[in-house]
Amino acid sequence: MSIWSILIFLLVVFEVCVITEPCKIPGRFARAVGESIIFNISDVFEGNNSLMLEWKLNETQNIVISANNVTITHPTFQHRVSFSQTFLHLNLLKLTDEGTHSVFIGGTKKKCFQLTVDVPVSKPRINVSIETNQTRLECIVDTGTRVVYEWLLNDSSLPSQSWYSLSDKNTTLTLNITSRDSFKCTVKNSVSSNTSDLVLPGNYRQRNYQIYYEKITLLAACISALIFLIFGFVWVLIRKRKKGRKQITPYSEGGRDTTIRPCDLNIEVKDDTIYSVITKPQLSVD
Missing domain, CATH: 2.60.40.10 (Immunoglobulins)
Known part of the structure; x- marks a missing residue:
């Protein structure tokens, strides 16, 4: 390999390294969705308006291209960007605006800015x-x-x-x-x-135990009330059945079945005097 081939190879490697060398990031910027960000480029712009300015996101998406007083803005960033020789301004930030913002002047990368965009946290x-x-x-x-x-x-x-x-x-x-x-x-x-x-x-935990105890107590009270109602209902039925039947006392007389019926009590009023007359019951023979 000749000396000229070695020099050409070293020159190509040097150019590639210079072009692909990542620019130094002066700082990381964090903003909330809806806020704005200003990138300072006053130290890198050479003041020649004829030089082309490129503002890129992640080096793949052009945000702004400006040269000879002609500016082209990507539709995604329409009405949200403004710039000068000293700053780049991006307004109404979105989550998709996050990434590395690079500034190229005259085709040479001059400055980079790392931007993160987050949604604020609510109260947990x-x-x-x-x-x-x-x-x-x-x-x-x-x-x-x-x-x-x-x-x-x-x-x-x-x-x-x-x-x-x-x-x-x-x-x-x-x-x-x-x-x-x-x-x-x-x-x-x-x-x-x-x-x-x-x-x-x-x-x-104490409240949980209390709720459990209250549930057990309520269940026990319901069961007791149900048992009381059942016994009360049975007792009422028995009482009604006893009142509905007439008391009859059978006995045997001379080999015949006889039944003693209750006496009839008649009350009479004469000359403001109350008389009670007991009627002798009749003996019925079956």
Whole structure:
């Protein structure tokens, strides 16, 4: 291989390295959906309006191409971008705006910005479920992206102990003992954070026992009332049957069956005097 071939090879490698060398990212920017971001390019723009400016997302999607006072904006970013020789402004951010924003001037990459876009987290709530030997606390958040979960014991971080366990993403805290401490759930991402109201699992377990006791007591009261009603109904039927029958006393006289019927009591009033007349019962012979 000649010396010229080696020089040409080294030149090509040098050009490739210069072109493909990633630009230094001055910082990472985090914004919420709907907010705006301004990228400062005052230190890289050469002030020559004839140079072409390219603003790209992840080096694959052109946001803005501008040269000789002619600007072309991608339809996705229409009415959301503005720029000058000192800044790039992107408004009403979307989740799809996340990534590496690169600035090319005259075809050369000059500066890069790393942007992350997240949905703010809402206030979490804790769902408590009581089991026989365990208490489960589940942290639930309705909105938010890339949510990080953390549990607090009496407003402090959880100690490294064996009486509890956490799920993979720390969304669920399982207690293996009956605790009277207070617990909170904190959620956060790059643009927001929020904390739930405190819960006392011991009160939930005590309340659960109380509800169970109340149910047993109510069931026992219902069974007792049902038994009382059955006995009362039977007693009323027996009383009605006794009142509906006339009392008859049979006896035998001279080999004949006779029945003594009740006497008839007649009441008469004469000269403001009450007389009672007992009529002799008749003897019926069968």
